[in-house]
Amino acid sequence: MKLKCLLVDDEPPALEVLESYVREVAHLQLVGTCQNALQAFDALQHQPVDLLFLDIKMPKMLGTDFLRSLRHPPQVIFTTAYREYAYEGFELDAVDYLLKPVSLERFLKAVAKAGKPDLAPPAEPAPPAANPDAFLYFRVDRKMVKVLLRDVLYVEGLKDYVKIHCVAGPPLVVKQTINGMEQKLSESNFLRVHRSFIVALDKVRTFSPRHLEIAQQEVPIGRLYRPQVSEALK
DSSP states (O other), X not given: OOEEEEEEOSOXXXXXXXXXXXXXXXXXXEEEEESSHHHHHHHHXXXXXXXXXXXXXXXXXXXXXXXXXOSSOOEEEEEESOGGGHHHHHHTTOSEXXXXXXXXXXXXXXXXXOOOGGGSOOOOOOOOTTOTTOEEEEEETTEEEEEEXXXXXXXXXXXXEEEEEESSSSOEEXXXXXXXXXXXXXXXXXXXXXXXXXXXXXXXXXXXXXEEEETTEEEEOOGGGHHHHHHHHX
């Protein structure tokens, strides 16, 4: 399945570069280009989009403000010439933040972080959640370590690695992407609550619109994940 992409930038040369990159990637499909937030808003009303390449400093409305205005925003990769917006971009749960001029190599790295679950690398199916003895094996320090799913508190993503926090013992650091872990745990009692966190639902002690508490540890809830987290914890 292809990711449908919309490009938003007020600079035609920047749009041309991004458009050429999108056409180089087999699983990306360009559905349109826009030069400001108002055009993008209209485009999103008529065409479903999976991934938005969004400039920040544009006339009429900043890209960050535009993203906040969307009730159900798609995944976003910010593209800008201004470093000072980086923190705000990541606070909005952007997939990535690209500084202009954007190289093809950097573009591909950003795109690799985005995607739907069925675009993640194939993974072994998790044992049924109803089984209290369900487990997975993970390679840690050249050994295969057995982890009972009932002992997992939450999983933290660290680029190409994840840190598995359990009820007892130190966290396990495993070479695995957070998307891969989400796939492994998809049929169990786990939920993705942030681009960098997956939690065990039965371990959640308290929650608010922005955070969960598990074992006295505060875990952030990403803005894009709040509706599904709220529904799951009702």
